[in-house]
Amino acid sequence: xxxxxxxxxxxxxxxxxxxxxxxxxxxxxxxxxxxxxxxxxxxxxxxxxxxxxxxxxxxxxxxxxxxxxxxxxxxxxxxxxxxxxxxxxxxxxxxxxxxxxxxxxxxxxxxxxxxxxxxxxxxxxxxxxxxxxxxxxxxxxxxxxxxxxxxxxxxxxxxxxxxxxxxxxxxxxxxxxxxxxxxxxxxxxxxxxxxxxxxxxxxxxxxxxxxxxxxxxxxxxxxxxxxxxxxxxxxxxxxxxxxxxxxxxxxxxxxxxxxxxxxxxxxxxxxxxxxxxxxxxxxxxxxxxxxxxxxxxxxxxxxxxxxxxxxxxxxxxxxxxxxxxxxxxxxxxxxxxxxxxxx
Amino acid sequence: xxxxxxxxxxxxxxxxxxxxxxxxxxxxxxxxxxxxxxxxxxxxxxxxxxxxxxxxxxxxxxxxxxxxxxxxxxxxxxxxxxxxxxxxxxxxxxxxxxxxxxxxxxxxxxxxxxxxxxxxxxxxxxxxxxxxxxxxxxxxxxxxxxxxxxxxxxxxxxxxxxxxxxxxxxxxxxxxxxxxxxxxxxxxxxxxxxxxxxxxxxxxxxxxxxxxxxxxxxxxxxxxxxxxxxxxxxxxxxxxxxxxxxxxxxxxxxxxxxxxxxxxxxxxxxxxxxxxxxxxxxxxxxxxxxxxxxxxxxxxxxxxxxxxxxxxxxxxxxxxxxxxxxxxxxxxxxxxxxxxxxxxxxxxxxxxxxxxxxxxxxxxxxxxxxxxxxxxxxxxxxxxxxxxxxxxxxxxxxxxxxxxxxxxxxxxxxxxxxxxxxxxxxxxxxxxxxxxxxxxxxxxxxxxxxxxxxxxxxxxxxxxxxxxxxxxxxxxxxxxxxxxxxxxxxxxxxxxxxxxxxxxxxxxxxxxxxxxxxxxxxxxxxxxxxxxxx
Numbered sequence: 001x002x003x004x005x006x007x008x009x010x011x012x013x014x015x016x017x018x019x020x021x022x023x024x025x026x027x028x029x030x031x032x033x034x035x036x037x038x039x040x041x042x043x044x045x046x047x048x049x050x051x052x053x054x055x056x057x058x059x060x061x062x063x064x065x066x067x068x069x070x071x072x073x074x075x076x077x078x079x080x081x082x083x084x085x086x087x088x089x090x091x092x093x094x095x096x097x098x099x100x101x102x103x104x105x106x107x108x109x110x111x112x113x114x115x116x117x118x119x120x121x122x123x124x125x126x127x128x129x130x131x132x133x134x135x136x137x138x139x140x141x142x143x144x145x146x147x148x149x150x151x152x153x154x155x156x157x158x159x160x161x162x163x164x165x166x167x168x169x170x171x172x173x174x175x176x177x178x179x180x181x182x183x184x185x186x187x188x189x190x191x192x193x194x195x196x197x198x199x200x201x202x203x204x205x206x207x208x209x210x211x212x213x214x215x216x217x218x219x220x221x222x223x224x225x226x227x228x229x230x231x232x233x234x235x236x237x238x239x240x241x242x243x244x245x246x247x248x249x250x251x252x253x254x255x256x257x258x259x260x261x262x263x264x265x266x267x268x269x270x271x272x273x274x275x276x277x278x279x280x281x282x283x284x285x286x287x288x289x290x291x292x293x294x295x296x297x298x299x300x301x302x303x304x305x306x307x308x309x310x311x312x313x314x315x316x317x318x319x320x321x322x323x324x325x326x327x328x329x330x331x332x333x334x335x336x337x338x339x340x341x342x343x
Numbered sequence: 344x345x346x347x348x349x350x351x352x353x354x355x356x357x358x359x360x361x362x363x364x365x366x367x368x369x370x371x372x373x374x375x376x377x378x379x380x381x382x383x384x385x386x387x388x389x390x391x392x393x394x395x396x397x398x399x400x401x402x403x404x405x406x407x408x409x410x411x412x413x414x415x416x417x418x419x420x421x422x423x424x425x426x427x428x429x430x431x432x433x434x435x436x437x438x439x440x441x442x443x444x445x446x447x448x449x450x451x452x453x454x455x456x457x458x459x460x461x462x463x464x465x466x467x468x469x470x471x472x473x474x475x476x477x478x479x480x481x482x483x484x485x486x487x488x489x490x491x492x493x494x495x496x497x498x499x500x501x502x503x504x505x506x507x508x509x510x511x512x513x514x515x516x517x518x519x520x521x522x523x524x525x526x527x528x529x530x531x532x533x534x535x536x537x538x539x540x541x542x543x544x545x546x547x548x549x550x551x552x553x554x555x556x557x558x559x560x561x562x563x564x565x566x567x568x569x570x571x572x573x574x575x576x577x578x579x580x581x582x583x584x585x586x587x588x589x590x591x592x593x594x595x596x597x598x599x600x601x602x603x604x605x606x607x608x609x610x611x612x613x614x615x616x617x618x619x620x621x622x623x624x625x626x627x628x629x630x631x632x633x634x635x636x637x638x639x640x641x642x643x644x645x646x647x648x649x650x651x652x653x654x655x656x657x658x659x660x661x662x663x664x665x666x667x668x669x670x671x672x673x674x675x676x677x678x679x680x681x682x683x684x685x686x687x688x689x690x691x692x693x694x695x696x697x698x699x700x701x702x703x704x705x706x707x708x709x710x711x712x713x714x715x716x717x718x719x720x721x722x723x724x725x726x727x728x729x730x731x732x733x734x735x736x737x738x739x740x741x742x743x744x745x746x747x748x749x750x751x752x753x754x755x756x757x758x759x760x761x762x763x764x765x766x767x768x769x770x771x772x773x774x775x776x777x778x779x780x781x782x783x784x785x786x787x788x789x790x791x792x793x794x795x796x797x798x799x800x801x802x803x804x805x806x807x808x809x810x811x812x813x814x815x816x817x818x819x820x821x822x823x824x825x826x827x828x829x830x831x832x833x834x835x836x837x838x839x840x841x842x843x844x845x846x847x848x849x850x851x852x853x854x855x856x857x858x859x860x861x862x863x864x865x866x867x868x869x870x871x872x873x874x875x876x877x
Contacts, residue, residue, distance in 0.1 A: 041747040046385055048393020049750060050768055051472050053791035058468035091385055091558035092542030101557060157589060165593050172599050173590050178376050178581050181561065182554075292585045294560035302382065302559055305745065 040307030104189025116219025125230025147224025628770020682827025708736020
């Protein structure tokens with residue numbers, strides 16, 4: 001493998017930083033102006049339905065909404081560039097603190113869901129491809145079709161009804177039983193990890209009981225699509241001549257499947273897993289609503305509906321950053337898995 | 344073979360993950376868990392809050408001089424003030440305060456704190472519509488609210504009025520809650536009277552202390568062990584954001600929450616059969632209505648409005664769409680108040696309506712639009728109205744939207760019809776009920792009288808305006824009640840542009856072991872004495 005010269009590498013980093021900044025700036029601009037045309041009135045939310053005109057007007061002025069749009073935009077960009085994301089219009093809470101609170105909840109849920117989804121979906125997809133048109137393939141097809149076609153909110157409700165209400169196997173809504181709330185200090189924001197660090201096993205157990213169901217439901221939905229994709233990628237590889245050659249060489253079935261065919265679909269799979277993960281970090285609104293999960297999806301949607309521009313902007317930039325970061329990580333893995341791209 | 348082993352391992356892992364981890368959970372006996380949607384909670388500043396959950400939280404964090412009885416209208420109880428008296432000229436009330444009250448910060452609570460709280464609200468101008476309506480403003484507030492010494496407050500009336508109304512305002516939760524002036528000013532920024540800080544922090548003297556508020560997630564209140572009114576029974580009160588009705592229901596059935604607000608009709612019907620749960624009705628002063636804009640030439644005609652009055656299936660809507668949220672009612676003053684009258688019993692009568700429409704010059708009816716919130720029960724009421732209006736030849740298109748898209752055009756007076764909920768929030772006094780629905784002193788667009796439903800529908804009857812002010816100052820109670828009754832009759836003869844369909848109420852569900860819980864009509868539910876019998 002050829003090691004790139006220093007100027008090339010530095011140049012690449014600079015290019016990357018510049019494109020990232022431009023992307024984020026464009027995102028901020030677009031969000032700001034879309035926010036202006038949205039038929040939402042944050043003042044009305046703030047003062048409530050019983051307010052008189054004086055109250056309404058005073059609040060309107062307080063939010064600076066009487067300023068020309070470009071002045072508002074300039075002020076806003078200036079603040080963002082200095083790292084001051086301000087307070088949410090509507091709740092007065094610091095947006096940064098809000099995001100630091102809600103985002104780990106989503107990371108925790110999304111990561112576990114992807115582990116479940118990919119951990120089951122990929123092996124099942126390989127199995128379905130290998131045992132094409134046999135009973136196990138048909139069973140897997142039915143399972144994944146269900147995961148594709150059943151609405152996730154219905155699945156969420158039904159699983160709550162069964163596993164929480166009837167069987168009492170798992171905890172209900174929220175991240176933890178309510179009386180454990182605030183019992184362990186926030187270090188990473190990931191409750192499972194924080195409770196282990198604190199050595200508080202009661203909180204840990206409660207957190208596991210609460211996360212397992214939403215993660216399983218989300219994981220099942222992503223498992224379905226990952227499984228279908230894996231199956232079709234694998235089928236394509238299994239029909240190739242090098243597979244026949246490998247078999248002729250007398251390699252074991254396991255080596256042929258995992259050592260040869262699967263090796264060649266890793267790059268494609270990686271892209272899809274990364275996209276699935278990004279979508280989950282953006283927030284799984286329906287699951288978060290049904291499980292009262294205080295995550296990023298709920299936060300984003302709520303602020304969007306209420307027209308809270310400050311909070312919305314930070315959310316959009318964060319989503320932008322997630323996609324950019326995952327892209328970089330995927331690129332790095334590409335280089336590891338596929339030496340051609342490293343050249 | 345190897346693949347099989349792997350799959351078996353994965354399967355085993357899944358099964359293990361799903362095995363029962365513990366037995367059924369229940370809330371601890373010294374903590375109260377309330378499941379509710381916290382979407383409308385946007386500020387915990389008593390001078391600027393608007394949503395009902397903010398009001399309920401602050402009712403338990405702040406104190407008022409007096410409190411309103413939860414059942415009997417017009418009856419007030421001592422709180423920070425031990426007693427109070429009206430002067431002879433009937434233009435001021437003097438309150439005598441307790442001397443043993445301390446804020447959560449340890450600062451003593453004095454009359455100056457009350458004066459500060461009121462002045463602050465008027466100066467900031469971001470709350471207190473219900474106070475300004477009686478003539479208080481930032482220019483006269485210094486003269487109107489006085490503290491001659493640390494434990495005496497004198498509240499003057501800016502204009503002649505019924506003293507009971509002022510008492511209602513003082514007991515009301517909002518700008519009349521007493522804020523710790525020292526603490527608020529310590530956290531002042533840019534002359535905001537501590538507004539930014541108080542949005543997310545508290546400076547009260549009430550039975551509970553705000554521990555934390557995570558927007559759209561939870562509110563935790565801790566017990567104030569040194570509360571002057573006695574130590575509260577519960578150690579913590581936890582509000583958890585639960586926007587989904589079915590999730591609330593499951594959590595109630597699992598004993599994961601003690602109290603649930605805002606459940607849907609279907610879920611309420613289901614939990615009613617559960618013997619472990621209590622379903623209770625909490626009255627409000629709001630009404631469900633169908634409003635027409637008299638700026639529209641069709642509804643400017645009296646006959647058309649009367650035809651619409653007879654194209655509403657009152658019984659059907661109340662019985663099938665509004666159980667748990669409304670009772671059949673057609674008049675502005677809620678039952679039980681002075682001047683309240685029995686329902687006129689308007690009926691769905693398409694033949695009469697058709698005749699009236701023909702008289703108005705619309706023998707074949709016309710097309711119109713109904714703006715309505717996209718949520719239940721509003722959109723369901725609109726759909727029922729669409730069907731019943733069609734029987735009279737009125738083709739109504741339903742335009743659903745959020746609050747901005749429905750009440751925004753109503754405040755801009757640019758709409759044809761709206762199905763909504765509104766009126767006097769407290770429903771505690773006939774004057775305020777009438778004020779919000781029949782009164783309109785200035786029918787110009789520039790007046791922007793947002794709080795008056797009559798202005799919103801462009802309805803104005805100057806004689807009614809005068810009668811209402813006269814009734815307010817009538818000292819003879821019997822005569823006063825008759826005057827309020829007469830105003831309602833005249834209003835109905837005018838054929839108003841807002842037809843009341845139902846008197847709104849809320850339904851709360853709680854565990855049977857929760858005692859002393861009384862849902863208060865003005866969202867002033869106190870948790871001081873609530874406990875669990877276990």
